[in-house]
Amino acid sequence: MTIDGAAFPAARPRRLRRTEAMRSLVRETRLAGSDLVLPMFVKEGLTEPQPIPSMPGVVQHTPASLAKAAAEAVSAGVGGLMLFAVPEHRDALGTQATEPDGVLQRAIRTTVAETGDDAVVMADLCLDEFTDHGHCGVLTPSGAVDNDATLERYAAMAVAQAEAGVHVVGPSGMMDGQVGAIRSALDAAGFADVAILAYTAKYASAFYGPFRDAVESDLAGDRKTYQQDPPNGGEAMRELALDLAEGADIVMVKPATAYLDIVRRIREATEVPVAAYQVSGEYAMVEAAAARGWLDRDRTVLETLTSIRRAGASVVLSYWATEVAQRLGR
Ligand code: PBG
Numbered sequence: 001m002t003i004d005g006a007a008f009p010a011a012r013p014r015r016l017r018r019t020e021a022m023r024s025l026v027r028e029t030r031l032a033g034s035d036l037v038l039p040m041f042v043k044e045g046l047t048e049p050q051p052i053p054s055m056p057g058v059v060q061h062t063p064a065s066l067a068k069a070a071a072e073a074v075s076a077g078v079g080g081l082m083l084f085a086v087p088e089h090r091d092a093l094g095t096q097a098t099e100p101d102g103v104l105q106r107a108i109r110t111t112v113a114e115t116g117d118d119a120v121v122m123a124d125l126c127l128d129e130f131t132d133h134g135h136c137g138v139l140t141p142s143g144a145v146d147n148d149a150t151l152e153r154y155a156a157m158a159v160a161q162a163e164a165g166v167h168v169v170g171p172s173g174m175m176d177g178q179v180g181a182i183r184s185a186l187d188a189a190g191f192a193d194v195a196i197l198a199y200t201a202k203y204a205s206a207f208y209g210p211f212r213d214a215v216e217s218d219l220a221g222d223r224k225t226y227q228q229d230p231p232n233g234g235e236a237m238r239e240l241a242l243d244l245a246e247g248a249d250i251v252m253v254k255p256a257t258a259y260l261d262i263v264r265r266i267r268e269a270t271e272v273p274v275a276a277y278q279v280s281g282e283y284a285m286v287e288a289a290a291a292r293g294w295l296d297r298d299r300t301v302l303e304t305l306t307s308i309r310r311a312g313a314s315v316v317l318s319y320w321a322t323e324v325a326q327r328l329g330r
Helices: 013-017 020-025 063-076 103-115 147-163 178-188 206-215 234-246 257-269 280-291 297-311 321-328
Strands: 036-043 059-061 080-086 120-125 168-171 195-202 250-254 274-277 315-317
Touching (some): 059 063, 063 080, 063 103, 080 103, 080 206, 168 178, 178 195, 178 234, 195 234, 206 280, 234 250
Parallel strands (some): 036 315
């Protein structure tokens, strides 16, 4: 068709979509195994790996299966591992979180021994897996989460994890001042090289549902007094400023897909690496729909991860990390 004698439309974006070679040449976002971090669960006292019903394909590991899966992830090209542990004994203070020989510290040693410096070994730094009440901190006599008493526990936990050889600690409890408290404890104990991946904007999200199965935590109540309120974006920027001032090395948004606007805002506001956590519920939704034949699983997995990268995250935590690294390479 012509308008005023000229061919119309003059601009044809479809020219750049015509062949895979052309699409590949102009592609803005690339995903690789080395961008990904695999979250892993280890449970004390297990003799066989245990499937997690609401996360098909994910297991609670034994020490041996943890080592094997870590090696597999690394040889596939996964960039990092994030360890979570389920202790046999829980109490009000989360004592096992800081024991030198606690299940998480042992898992760190096992993993570091297995993968050396070929992968970045990270550990969740939070008390919820270790407390009998299931909160991320210790409680006051009236049952509120006591921010500053919790910071002392986090500081001790950071040192215990560093002594076990962790490369990066991931404080996920959303206590005020947690990054600063952990940084000064690590530095005072001679661990200036241990980095902090701060859960900067962690929302009180329904998407963590299946994770409760994974760590067998039955929390009475909710985390709304410490995790962020989902409607708020500005609050994430305030948390970012605080975490950077306190010494965060990497800042993270969690969950990922429902919070891509926050990923983008944080990306534009800082030059430190931005991470995003594609959480248990994001994983379970796709697996459940794919199991019914309602979604093309493999395409959906790559599309979700690519969109998280496109929004501005350079590091993505995903339960699909090993599989995706196998498909895409390092
Ligand atoms: C807290 C923690 C949680 C997750 C990671 N770290 C649970 C929570 O905050 O309620 C959730 C991860 C996921 O859902 O995949 N230790």
